[in-house]
């Protein structure tokens with residue numbers, strides 16, 4: 001896949017460097033009943049997920065979280081903790097209205113997702129769908145364009161951003177496999193999901209006619225989601241994959257490329273001054289991409305609204321292992337919403353010698369599973385206890401509210417014209 005673009009002056013972008021500044025991510029410590037336990041391990045040992053989720057489900061938060069919560073909830077301004085209840089009547093009259101209320105579970109939840117001042121890193125340039133997903137998850141956030149997903153992850157790890165937004169799957173194009181691998185390579189936690197209707201447009205420089213087109217460029221998902229429509233339109237164009245849809249539009253505009261069209265959003269057309277030759281060219285009107293939001297800290301799972309939990313595991317040797325793992329959820333009536341397998345990069349192949357028959361080469365996998373339950377529920381905790389019996393590696397990627405927003409296919413943009421055939 002080609003990377004087409006330098007970042008333009010109006011569009012500063014975080015860029016990947018081979019030797020990123022090495023700032024050691026702070027190791028968070030959780031306080032639990034006077035004890036501290038380190039939750040920053042990646043989860044390679046069996047008990048990591050258990051300790052961190054047991055701690056979280058006991059409504060205990062990190063020291064920093066609890067300090068800032070207490071200072072904002074109880075009205076302290078100097079950051080010091082004052083946990084001793086005090087008599088409100090002893091305060092000066094102008095302070096009496098600021099009643100001290102006990103912390104409740106809602107205080108311990110992340111701030112409502114209004115997102116103002118939240119810095120959200122995404123891959124691409126303005127007009128990318130990931131930028132729209134950031135805006136849907138955190139309205140009024142400050143979206144930070146990054147030239148690669150790797151950079152978006154690092155931006156959060158190095159405290160340059162508060163969240164990263166990552167597309168993981170699409171209803172037409174399927175899983176975005178590389179991003180699953182990234183989830184495993186990094187230590188960030190999934191704290192939310194957003195399902196975004198994706199409405200693709202066919203864009204070219206103003207005045208360009210489709211007869212002159214020799215090439216169409218887009219993110220691989222953009223090309224995959226419009227494959228049949230492109231064929232139906234009878235365009236004899238080469239498909240070329242680039243890093244992001246809006247970057248494709250920017251490239252055409254910045255380089256005055258007249259033989260190339262981009263598949264991107266109507267907003268990208270507007271930003272980069274391209275004409276919409278055809279609108280809604282995705283192969284299915286109900287084209288939805290699922291994005292996950294990532295943060296340095298997990299959120300506290302709840303039970304008062306639908307939650308989803310994402311895990312990744314590698315299985316032990318043995319028979320019917322995957323079946324047994326999945327049964328742990330079935331027996332507890334926990335629905336799975338997604339299962340994905342990726343090569344286990346640590347052990348890609350296992351050789352099994354069968355006497356007199358030869359050597360079998362088993363491919364080894366990492367399995368990613370999403371299930372509909374919160375880690376605050378006993379049935380989810382029990383299911384995972386059982387799962388770990390059959391697995392050599394288990395990590396909870398996150399337990400987060402499901403995106404339940406009502407959905408209808410997005411209407412075509414008003415400035416569109418249909419491609420003439």
Ligand SMILES: O=C(O)C(=O)Cc1ccccc1
Nearest residue numbers: 128129130219221222244245
């Ligand atoms: O390239 C983009 O705009 C992205 O955000 C990735 C993507 C591409 C196509 C559909 C959904 C997300």
